[in-house]
Structure formats: C-alpha cells, structure tokens
Amino acid sequence: MRPALVPGDWLLVRRGATVHPGDLVVARLPGDPDRLIVKRAQWHGAGGWWLESDNQRASGRRDSWDFGPVDDIVGRVVLRYWPLLRRAPRKG
Template sequence: MERAATGGRRRLGIAVVRGDSMRPALQPGQRLLVLYGARVRPGRVVVARFADGTLAVKRVAERRGSGWWLLSDNAEAGVDSRHRGAVPDEDVAGVVRVRLWPWPRLL
C-alpha cells in the first residue's frame, strides 16, 4: 500500500461491521479500528475491496498468486474469495487491529 502521502506514517480508520458473514467473531454494528499500511498475514481480519467495488471485512486465509484468499468466518453468510477469487494486494485496504465498540478487544 502507498504510504508516501502520510510521510511514511500508517493511518487509522474506523469500519462498521454489516451483515452476518463474520459471526461469531464480529457482530453487525460493531466498530473496528483499521490500520492502513499494516502487514497482511494469514489469520488477520482485513478490510478489502472486491473487484465489483464492494468493501468487506474478511479473514485472510492464505496468499494465492499476487493476492490474498479472504474468507468469511460464517461460510453460510456473505460473499468471499470462494465466490470472487483472490484479492490483489492493492485492494486490501487495511488490517483490523481492535474491536472498539461495544466491548473493546484486540483482534
């Protein structure tokens, strides 16, 4: 990810969970602290943009080619890489570090 615009500093942002695809770990309405420019690794929860422009919160399963295979924790809900394929590096916006609300917790 490009960090030149921030002087090499990582940026923080907030994401809100929508839908049931990340249950039971994450519930709809929970607020997440996202660290942009953080290192992506298997097992981490990320915010990513699928090819159709949809932003999603998903868990990194593995590296596939030049992208990441992202999965829902709840395989019966939502859409993930099983439906849309690997997500290129540049489309992984950031890594979720903390669930802020309603009960703070490191992820």
C-alpha cells in the same frame, strides 16, 4: 463475520499493515471498489489474498469462493472497539 464480528461493531484498521494468514482484513469488494468488506485472510498467492468469511453457512456470504483472490487490501483490523460490552439476548 459472525461470531468474530456482528453488525454495528466499530473497527480500528491499520492501513497498509502487513497481513498474515488468520488476520481480519478490510478489502475493496472486487467489481465494486466503493464497497468495503471485512474477511479473514487465509493465504497469499499470485492473484492476491484468499479471503474467507468465518461463517461459510451465512446467507448472502461473499468471499474468495465467489470472486477469487483479492489484491486490494485496505488494512488489517487491529481492534473491535464498539460496543464495549456485548449483551446476551434476554430470554423470556
């Protein structure tokens, strides 16, 4: 989900919250319900929410282009709270 999120970010998720297009959501990965994914909700259709990664060119990216609409949304991301400050990589 770069650039919005990076590995190691902690998220506050509101379970059962109303989801709108453009929201970051936590959902269960279709075919592996024990695994949670964080994606951006695009639109809601008959089969559930169409979820996409922010970076479509990322290696290993998996989203609704791979598995279709998702109906098992856990909640909406309301806050990224750790790390408090991101540091730019040091050059040199």
